[in-house]
Amino acid sequence: MRDFGGIVELSPARSVRPATAEDVVAAVRDAAARDLDLVPRGLGHSTHGQSLTTGVSLDLRGLAGVHEVGADHAVVGAGASWREVLAATLPLGLTPPVLTDHLDVTVGGTISAGGIGGTSHLHGTQAENVLALDVVAGGRLVTCSPGVRPEVFDAVRGGIGRHGVITAATLRLIPAPERVLSCTIPCRDAADLLRLQRETRAEHISGQVKPSEQGWAFEAKAVLYGDGREPPPGTTEIEELPYADFCDRLRPDVEELITLGEWARPHPWGMVFLPGPGAAAVIESTLAAMTTADLGLSGVILVKALRVGHVPMLAVPGDPVLFSVLRTASPGCASVAEMLAANRALLDRAAAAGGSRYAVDSVPPPTG
Template sequence: MRDFGGIVERTPARTVRPATAREAASAVREAAAHGLEAVPRGLGHSTYGQSLTSGVSVDLSGLAGVHEVGPDRAVVGAGTSWRAVLAATLPLGFTPPVLTDHLDVTVGGTISAGGVGGTSHRYGTQADNVLALDVVVDGEPVACSPDVRPDVFDAVRGGPGRHGVITGATLRLVPAPERVLSCTVRCRDAAALLRVQRETPAEHISGQVKPSEAGWAYEAKAVLYGPGEPPPGTTETEELSYADFADRLRPDVAELVALGEWARPHPWGMVFLPGPAAAAVIEETVAGMTTADLGLSGVILVKALRVGRVPMLAAPADPVLFSVLRTASPGCASVAAMLAANRALLDRAEAVGGVRYAVDSVPPTG
């Protein structure tokens, strides 16, 4: 069995697909009785085997579904994709405050990882926008929230499945805009990119580092959900429905699937950097890279954000998520070389007080 990263392979001793939280609890107890670990798996979008095991693979697809939608919350199964959540909430005029760029990942998976989106500078991570969770802990189903079993609630959010299996979630909702205005702002360097992200009053904001004829170019995307003027330096604007904007990666993914790039190994390097040191680390990293080091469909993302109250996400103060999302395309750097580059990035980040993001691909030392 492989995950999206396509680097690590493991064959589970057994795969179970529970349809209820009690069935999930039973699977975890049975695994423990046989001395096996139980690892939850949603859509397998981890990149270095985090959703794989040689023990018991707990397939959460049987726990998918949106059970209730109200004006401020949605109750969903952990195996539900964010696409399915949005399909249920948007017709009623609501949306989760934070969405991942790619909607075909599961609620349980991203809450376990943290879950960063373009609105995380305002709302924090997806894990910080959960009202309550259903979790299997030590083989028993447990309901938890900030007021009920807060120890469990804090341990599983951002805890990549190490402290319990999330089976259901109550998600916060906010009113959804009908249309958005996406504005492209070219930036001189990483410092300018981060300044635009911090100072622009946009609901959704993100950044990329792209190859260009002159080397690497920095670009911010500021998305306005309501009335407002494009930020200074805007070179392009595009008006979209909110639904199309939220699902903007779907055509790109379809093209990557057709080209075979979606099935290539994805050695992703992702680190949280402290704000004051972020620009220097980003520029030092990209200065030593070529497009072959990134891959034909690789992407470099930069996102200034706030984490919120998620104790398991030990991000530094004023964090910046720096993501070098490599693809091991034919004719480009090897998987081994990309993993070595990820290790170097992590070492560079740790030297200034940064930390890894748990869904990345970094080989262990020693």
């Protein structure tokens, strides 16, 4: 069995696909009795075996489904994808405050990781926008929230499945816009990109670094919700589109990558949280040591200034910036081993600046 990263391959002793929370309880107790490791798995979008095990693989897609949508919340199964959540909430004019760029990942999986999106500068992580969780912890099913069993609530959000299995989540919802205005703004360098992200008033904002004939080019994307909004200064491209289409904007790219075979290649992703004051220097030094072959043919470099509130399991520095070097081991490019070594160097560089890793990345253990 492999995950999206395609680097680690493990064969579980048992695979269990529970249909109810009670089935999860039984699986957890059985694994404990057999002294087997148990790892929850959604759509397997981890990049270095985080959703794999040689023990019991718990396939939570059997717990999909949106059970209730209210005026300000939705109750969903942990195995539901964010695409399925949107399909239930958008007809009612509602949306989760934070969405991942790629919608085909599960609610339980991203809450367990933290969950970061383009609106995280305003709303924080997906883990911060959860009102309550049903969790199998200590061999029994419990409901937890900020006011009920907060120690369990805080342990499983961002806990990568180590402290309990999320079976259902009550998600906060907010009004969804009908249309958005997506504005592209070129930036001089990393510092300019981060400054623009901090200063621009936009509901959704992100940054990307792209190869160009002149070297690495920096670009911000500011997305304004609603009608009649003025593009930010420096905007060179504007696209107006329905909110639903904007949320699913990666689907054509993913379909093309599947056709080209790139989606199935190994994805050694390096992802680190950097402290705001030192982020630009780490980003620039990393790029100075990189070529396009180190990134891969379909690799992407993302920069996102964000806000993280109370998620104790998600260790981030102050004024955090998520720097993501999403490599693809394409033919004719750097090898998987070389890309993993580069990720290790990135993490070491980040740690020296006071940063930390995002635990869904691909980083080998240090040598020596």
